Amino acid sequence: MPFRQFVLKVASRCDLACDHCYVYEHADQSWRRRPKVIEPDTLTAAADRIAEHARAHRLPAVHVVLHGGEPLLAGHDLLEQAIVGLRGALEGVCGLDLRVHTNGVTLDARFCRLFAAHGVRVGVSLDGDRPANDLHRRYADGRGSYDRVIRGIDLLRRTYPGIYAGLLCTIDVRNDPVAVYEALIALDPPVVDFLLPHATWDHPPPRPRSETEYADWLIAIFDRWVKDGRPVGVRMFDSIIRTGRGQGSLTEAFGLDECDLAVIETDGRYEQVDSLKTAYDGAPATGCDVFTHTLDQLAASPSMAGRRAGLEGLGETCQSCPVVTSCGGGLYAHRYRAGAGFLNPSVYCPDLLRLVTHIHEHDDRARGAPPPPRGSAPAVSAAALPIPQDELDALGSGYGGGEVIARLESGQRFIRRMLVTGVGETGLPGVPGAWDLLLALDHDHRDALQRVLDHPYVRVWAERCRESAAHAAPEPGYLANLVLAAAVRAGVVARLTVPVTGGLLHLPTLGGLVTGRVAEARVETGPGGFAVTAGRRRWEVRLDDRAGGDWLPVRRLAAEGLSVVLEDADPHRDCYETPVSPRLPRERAEEWQEMFARAWALILADHAAYAPALAAGLRVMTPLASAGPDADASATARYAGGAIGVALPGDPATLALLMMHEFQHVKLGAVMDLLGLYKLHLYHQSDTRLYEAPWRADRRPLEGLLQGTYAHVAVADFWRVRRHGGAEVDTRAAEIRYRRWRSGTLAACGTLIDSGSLTPLGERFVGKIRATVESWSDD
Template sequence: MLHLRHTRDVELVPFRQFVLKLHSRCDLACDHCYVYEHEDTQWRGRPMASPRRVLEQTAVRIAEHAAAHRLSSVRVVLHGGEPLLAGPETIGFAAEQLRAALPDSCGLDLRIHTNGVLLDRRFCDLFLEHDIRVGISLDGDRAANDLHRRYADGRSSHSKVLSAVALLQEPGYRRLFAGILCTIDVRNDPLAVYEALTALDPPGIDFLLPHATWVHPPLRPDGPESTPYAAWLGAIYERWEAEGRPVPVRTFDSVLRTLHGLSSLTENLGLEPADLVVIETDGTLEQADSLRTAFDGAAGTGFNVFDHDLDRAARHPGMIDRQLGLAGLCATCRSCPVVSSCGGGLYAHRYREENGFENPSVFCGDLKEFITMVAARGEGTDPARTEPTAGTGLTDRQWDELAAGHGGTEAVRVLVGQQLEIDRTLLAHVATSASAPSASTSASWRLLTEFDVQVPDACDQVMSHPYNRTWATGRWQRGDGGDSGDGLAESAAAVALRAGSEAEVRVPLRGGVLRLPGLGRLLVDGDAAFVSVRSCEDGFTATTDSGATVRIAWAQQDPRWQPTRTVAADADWTVRLEDTDPCRDAHGHPVSARLGPEEFAAWERDLTSAWALIKRILPGYAEGIAAGLSVITPLQRPSGRRDISSSARSAFGAVGIARPATADTLALLLVHEFQHVKLGAVLDLDDLIDGNDARAFHAPWREDPRPLEGLLQGTYAHVAVTEYWRARWQDLRGRHGFGTAADRAQDEFARCLADTAQALGSLSASGSLTGLGGRFVAGMEATLRPWLDELDSDDGDSARPVASHVR
């Protein structure tokens, strides 16, 4: 039944996506299900749960395939039926086998897709252990969801699915949530569906057309020539655009990308070759599940994991037919003006009995109308580049901004969001890892999870405080050796005070000091070990176990209360000067004591001037600093030494600086250190270098050799230092002409340019950059390259040391 074209010489496309069926039955009876409610009956003869020998052999085959084709990563989706019916033991075993078998050079993106009705903490804890992300099927509000997704006896599944989503939104589990999949029914109000789904704050939404063919066409209430699916999607698209695209929608992002010549994010659209194979519970290798809607056995290949390697399946004519791009489409599709975006639609939707898949999609009119509408609305605009780069969550454009040394507001906000998720995960591990947590730990964690639902903004502000990560990292590294209740209770109290909650929080003191992260510290007289903190109308109270109460009013000065003070450099940037947090000693240099009024005023003055300089001469860095640098920790200024500054991987969003003699130098230190903050966040998301390379490399700005990551960090910082001196040189020359200050800035520019180019050469020649690492280094090189001409035109001798590599 397949229509094949020129398949003999087609280059094999390796599989990068694997759907692994753990269970072949389901606990719901959704009447739009393509497995049980359409043409296919193959599921009836397969084992309900995948046996261990199938899972073991599947892991071996995927690992073989990844090694043979040198794949840097693969995605495996645990599926069904309903995969949770397989139980935690089988799911855990599958995850263990997959990770153990894959070569070290290949990453694993492991996911599970579920209807959610069985999801509970037991499963979520398992998914945390094995790093399994969770996708949920949900068709909208209760009325929309119950149109199809019911139990066999007619009961609604909606409330249980909402409970599953609420569980995934808890702080300890939030990083597991992969998104929501919604199947379209044009009888549902599109905006009601959209509002119901976006109200759940998912990390992404995917709208799917219902599976249909020319044999069994989709529902069209207004007649066979109508295009209700285009109208349905169009209504949501307009709202989505009007709201500033508040959540990624894979369908919309794919259309926008393909309209501008970029790849699609889904097999349903675009001309990219299919790279997916399904492994059934008996080890059978099959094509995409959607083919089950065409005819009985349409997805079959005749291969299995025991007798055949995956290359055999990849060469199956049915697989190849879905990899031919434009040549694989019928004449009608090949001549269509939107074919590069539509791609002929989903392969299964093209089926007719008389000529197989040699047809346009049964949704052809809808797809053409919707894509044309999106193209018309987007005409003349700069296309959004929305595909995340590898596992970073950054778009191509944002990644390239950061690689160039800069990073605008949106790029840095992505890093901020990713780091918040790391903070949440780390805090959850600390809170739940103790074999016998204290009553304080349990109570504080329970309160934090409640706050996360009730007052999420206040919770995010406290959890993202840089030195909460410092505390949690230290506690995590010590393992089960200490009670975690102190930092958790301090955080819970800080959230309660920020939100004005009536909750009372019992907090241990640190040698007579109440730490309230991000807010400040309270000095408590006597030898009390605990205080109970409660918000009041104009401040808060702290009561010891003996009954002594301190009342603090926010608007009044009290020597016992030392708030974390802020500096509003201008309307764009407000930063906290953190000189109170006991956990701030993370920067490798002694921290300053509490600043007196005169020293704080000096910081305020210099920060305002430094920020004005950065905005004027380095606008490419200013946006990122404003979006991501929230805390400056004053360091002690050593006598007779150069200026010192530092950042810490365990304190994202903070830098430590000893206030220098001039605001110009402070500007340089801020730009320099925030480079380390940004790159540290990028390195938390994906590998740029081979971590097994233990060599030391010469860095031109240091006497001691550096490990490869240290060289990368220093080079990235020096891109900014180089640009600072370039901008300073041009600024001084433009305002004052040639002279001592401009000449010094030019000399510093030339020296830094030579040093940075030399370091980039060492990175490029190391042989230990990953694919993303090579792209990142190339971005830095592209930034440096045009600066050579500027020096050539002014003083050619200055540029000669760097020309050989960067050019």
């Protein structure tokens, strides 16, 4: 497929310092090595290559945008040379739609006369009214650009309306969407483009309030735009409407049309679209240039293949999505995830699903058309599973080995990093200094940082920040505690002020320092330890310090082939339905160690099928407050993957049972973070019914029933083996329990499958559960 659109970079620098710019502020920094303006021979070679390509493919027309950086920095004379050269090279070959896109701050009458004389249309970037625009589009000294941009736009609309092409607005959800819309419409643009801020799964966009915040922002504008009678074209909305009717998109950000755009940089190198600069350094590079490669050679290069593959270039999740023909999987750059490349849904996937569905439903009503079946997120087919089907089947059977647990942990690690990034990018008090240090550690000491981020309660904290929950603990500022713990592990010098919760300064994975009633403390890290100053007191702590005094190091429980943290200090461990225990006295911790070692030995001896997963994935056990002398208490938290809460029972067999039971919940929670086992509507559970659960008096939602079913595979299996135990075991009681939980688990499997709310993948998963339990029938 030939290229029909070209972005020709005539300047590689800019006179503004917009902090959301994907050219200068994101991962790719190749602009530093390029000529500030394009050379005349590069202009000539570029024009000749475009003409050669158009002639070879008999194109009726091509579209060229003069771009930057800021293209007007190339100056009047060089821009005229570029325009004349392009028109001359294409004369008699094909038509030329020639445009320039500018920030508008130096757009003067001379530029306008030049563009008008040669039929060059002008697009301008503006983010809304003065507060919205100057939030990001500023000079390096901090001055806003609004007044000068408006001056340039007024010159276009009043004196040269024939070359006024439209406005481009980059979204910031902190701005009032209707105020932004009204400010743009007041400038009489022929077309408005809204641009989602460029982001990836490694650096997701800020979402202060909800997972569909960008969709909600755009829907507010769409509804107002429709109410106003669609006074101007809005390329995003028009593209969604057109693709919903089976027509082509007006922008590469939507639809499944194969990308037909190439970029030519100021040094003559061909690149992919600029948005890829947000993925990683070198992401847009192709290895081709105008001096030695034709555009057909560029089209055939491996670097262009993924972006030009249409539906076939999307993962199975996107291919089976009900709105894929409109969203097109989202902008290519927005699918990037380190280690997984671009074969992912867009980082804006929930927003795109909600926005496209809203616009399609409106268009269906407006046209009187019957609505197509939309709104349910599709199942993930085996071809695109992040877990091989055989390993997923082993998990469904109730077990699973260390390799699949490592895959699940990889997914958990990604989620935690994404959530921590969301906190770091908020800019809230106490966050920026910690965020800067985190980025430095991630670059130079990633292993040390990762050990801290792998702590299960990091996600609990980050989810609380994301949900803006009214928790007593200091939420965003706790980022400093995480980062300093990593700095201590890395042995680097750092200084930050951190919040203190309940008289304890906590450094996750290391321990806590009893500081007394202060709100914050100053921490200085260095090789082998750290120092803390709070009020008039100062502490020096070495990593090899044993428990004693005010420093309370993390305790561990150790047994053959298994070591876990006994977490009784983390302020975010209070995430269970049962209250957590306070810091354990030394004697109680020793009881935990003895009971843990005996329970693990029992699991190895009698329930070995569960041991590999536990050994690979159980990292933290949190003591819960006792539920009474005759009641056992244990729990998991949806967001605390790798951790379980347990009140120490009276015997090791019960502890073994609780460990097996609760870790089933941990495994299934991690699976559901990656895969759709039940049907969703806008990424929320579609089935709101409550179901009978054989192990509870109250009725349970679908996910709760699924969790309980999976956990009770292990419970039934425990008693299945236990009923053949030795003299110390009440085998009759074990037999009764086995029969009860086996029949209850089978009944729950039937309820789940009969619900009609499982995806095909979910039905297969539950089928594996049922097959395991049914295989015990000869017992």
